[in-house]
Amino acid sequence: MTKSLKLALAASALSCVAANANVRPAAVLQPSTRGLPRAIVGQGVRADVSDPKAMFASLQTAFEEFKAANEQKLSGKADVLVDQKVEKINEAVGAFQGALDEINTRMAALQLSGGGAPGQTREQRTYSETFAKFFRRGDEGATSALHDLAVKAAMTSQSDPDGGFLVPTEMEQAIDRVLGTTSIMRTLAQIQPIGSSEYKKQVSLGGAGSGWVGETDARPETGTPVLGELTFTPGEIYAKPKASQTLLDDSRVDLAAWLAGEVDIEFSEKEGAAFITGNGIKKPRGILDYDKVADAAYEWGKLGYVKSGHATLLTGDALINLVYAPKTGYRPNARFLMNRKTVGAARLLKDGQGNYLWQPSAQAGQPATLSGYTVAEDDNMPDVGAGAYPVAFGDFRRGYLIVDRMGIRVLRDPYSSKPFVEFYTTKRVGGGVQDFAAIKLMQIAA
Template sequence: MTEARALDLLEVRFDAGDDTGLIEGFAARFDEADSYGDVIERGAFAASLAEHRAAETMPVMLWSHDPADAIGRWDAIEETGEGLKVRGRLNLDVQRAREARSLIQSGAVSGLSIGFRVRKALAGAGGARTVREIELHEISIVSLPAAKRARVTSIRSADVSAEQEASMAEVQTGAAPDKGGNEEITLQAVAERVDKIEEILTRNEIRSQRPGAQTKAEEGIEARAFTGFVRRGREALAVDEVRALVVADDTAGGYLAPAEFQKELLRNLVEVSPVRQAARVSSTAAGSVILPKRSAAPTASWVGETEDRPETAPAYGQVEIFVHEAAAYIDVSTKLLEDSALNVTNELAFDFAEEFGRIEGLAFLKGDGVKKPRGLMAHGDVASVPNGHATNLASDALINLMHALPAFYRNRGAWLMNAGTIGTVRKLKTGGGDYIWRDGLADGNPPTILGRPVIEAPDMDAVADGTYPILFGDIQSAYRIVDKVAVSILRDPYSQATKGLVRFHARRRTGGDVVKAEAIRKLKMAVS
């Protein structure tokens, strides 16, 4: 069960004159009960923070728990005597981050909320818990009203609608105190009913903060201007709409897509691009990203009481991920653009995501790093495990592949293979006659092989002599995708005008590379 919780008595420090986007505050307080009576103990985050350090990861910085709305990064997270202290930096190249910065400066937003899963807790009276260990996923900046009842937000996956309806019924039908036939409602009775109504309203507002919850916001001037540009062109826009368009910084011209379009594009990309589903994705405004890489582990040794201690320091290097440009164009009929019933921007976002997803899906797997990302299967440091036979896939080979990884990566691993290989694996059985494939038991749950999820990647090799049809491992730790956030759109109404079409050119920049080859293994179809 994943929860999100906004801190009461929040303290956020933000320098209004600082253009670097630095932010600091407490994301959780220890030994303080929230509105549900839950208390987080000191040290509850220690294990999760240690795991993040070992994997060289950090919880992501989101806006209101929306996984498609990354607005920066957390640079430092530590437990203090008071609580979980965080320090990070907003990515001011992202429109949502600039909006968040402005809201924080004005005092309209003052909330930090953690997305987490409870690992260990002691149950108390009335459903309250003493939380002893937490798996920290993300820390969001959230909008909290000044009202006290909305200060603490604890979002639970359990359905509380029945409880809410019962509470509402109790409020609506509760009888006044019996005073010998006098039906006068006392001030105390009114206060009790108001408290119950406030509790119901609080739970409704808590639901609105749940990760994934969506509310339909009024379309901003930037979105309206971009939609008008797509349908009719720049010449037909009003003066204020032309001013709202942001000119792209590329020499080919065009305009930057608004945040709503970019969010829809990225959401669709995740559905189309298989590696993007599993890898760690971040954004940058630069042409490349340099990440630290540990090239040698520390070595410990036994020594005597007065003997010299040998050097045990690990060796560190760097991995530089370059951002490459991808371009695509789509032809749309003039009649469709004139049809007001068509949400043309959503259609463009889906079509471009489908095309970008196709080319980046191949590059993230087999790209050679020349004008494109370097892929998982193309990196020379990724080790392989032999199948034991050149053409016949065996269940024992999958077991060997899985257990070739350390437990930390194995327990977080996923399988990558194409549809043909999936069809072969579904027929494999263990020595006891059980199929190693298991379909998901609930909607949204992926199928599993040996207990780990399967991701279908159409660009993986087929089962044949000398190929690598299967990859297994902790892809999130092993592979990093870096997106240049801006997407520019160029409207060309001339080149296809004789066919009644308008051509839209789009360009975006993305990069990817293996940062931890030891976290994954690939299966080679060979005897040894």
């Protein structure tokens, strides 16, 4: 979903609250020329991005309205209109929180983006300049020189039977930065760049013996640790953006930004789905593709799960149980992973003292929390339903590994889609669980 669509949904949902639920909108988002919320109007308070206190006060007000409407619904005095009111305010709070989360993500990305590709060698600069000629005009001289220049720039020492050339470092970094803000799992998992066809990692499965002894006691031989090996093999993901020659001839067009903007949706959607449900064949293996076992019978190589306690619904007790399923060492950096519909369902849940488990952002730069932990939304996670696994919780940086084969390759094709020029762009990505104890799932089951 694009940022403009998210903002539009937020504004639309909040307007519906006022129109159909007989409550005043706690917040109205209006996209500015930069695509950021320009103003938030609620209860007579106007809060721009320069006034974060008023902005988050408006969100808190909207959440209070939601709780009041939901309490009316739970009291047994509700009717269809009240049900609709709760649903619409819930959607409004979710859309508004989503827009604020996106602002936080974009701000973090700007802080991490740096200033292009500093420290380039003379050979790398020459390669970048020659690549630009190839990219814009298909210059024959540039085409014949690029492979030799790539070797001199230490970008590659191998040929590619499918043709095409590696994009310059600054262009690859631009694409990676965009993917880092649009692919949810990339913000959560550990990312390992590799230069070979696969990545192997040794993991300890325990088994090392130990014991207590006195100062002069004999030290008997202990057991040796058991080691396992995990292999991550990248698959190839591709996109075919196209541009007119007029656009390419415009020297003001930033080629790196253009290509990153064109491929980010294709790349992020394809790899995002694979990180959750991929089968590991010519693509990453997703967290839901692994064998699952009740957490009480957990074993290495499988993901443990806890049951929701209801055949078809999410429950507050199960969410709390899920938080305590991973070992203590995994919880400090843990978070929830679920889709937006499941977040909406979780927003209705309470603990044993009647407190809502979901809480909105309390201040700028902080996301919403569920039972005290950050919630990451990924629409590749399944909906709540009998037998489904709609919620994951844990330390995903320790639990899931993404391997990026270094180098994004582009093949220029001016013939297949005249008068446009197509750019067959490929990237090799792999992924899989690297620590099965770090991630736990919830199964919807009694």
